[in-house]
Amino acid sequence: MIIRRYLDPITEINAIRRQINDVFGDLTTEALSKADWAPAVRLVDRGNEFVLTTHLAGVNAADLDVQVSADGVSISGTRNQPEVAADDTKVLYDDTRYGSFQRLVNLPDAVQNDQVVANFADGVLTLTLPKVVEARNKVVKIDLGGTAAPAIEAGQA
Template identity: 45%
Template sequence: MTLIRYNPWKEIDTLERSVNRLFEDFVPATLKDLTNVARIPAAEMTETDDAVILRLEIPGMEAKDLDIQVTEDSVSISGERKFQHDAEDKTKTRSEFYYGRFQRVIPLPVAVQNTKVTADYKDGILHLTLPKLVEEKNKVVKINLG
């Protein structure tokens, strides 16, 4: 019969390796891997008496590369920032810019008239004005008692 010594540290080492593997799958190890992390544009929402104003920070893109869809209760923005390759520039050693597709769906606090939305894209900021849905005011109905 063989005697095997119990080593409690072996189980802790196994647990540590498992946790490290888990984090390696989700956290980029170097700045080079940051391009693989999904990016979503930062948003700022302001509500006025008659509209919801939504601003999104989307630098380095052209308006034609953005797809904006508005329903009565949400706004969906998607697009793709394409890599611009300069054949002459061979000195680039590292880039922290993000290239690739993104999508963001933003729920709205109130219903809006999605057919009357105005949009403006300037200096990397997308500015949407979403007019609130004007519901019928409480109608006063006269009731005749017979």
């Protein structure tokens, strides 16, 4: 039996990390070649509509491509790296991700993709996606005499 002493656990952890990167490195390289980064998104259900907010600081509206289908949203584009002035200016630290991106968001219910309202201001894209009528929550008022009243959309009662 070989007894091995671990003198420096940080060195051992780094060695394991390198081995994992060697195994999965090809997969991450392929994923990054399709999209260099992905913006943060937030999807909110407001009953009759979804509101999708995407944070795109530093992205120009002309560099965006937004496509909405009945069951999903595709947002893609490019964030260009700003040019540095030639006169002794050095970038000391930049944690911003640049390049192309694509974000696909599956919607839990179908939407009316021809009724979408978009707003792009201050680096935030907001899409208001109205649900199709069949997907909206409906409340049925029950008559105690055994007959049902007509359906009422949520929020009207």
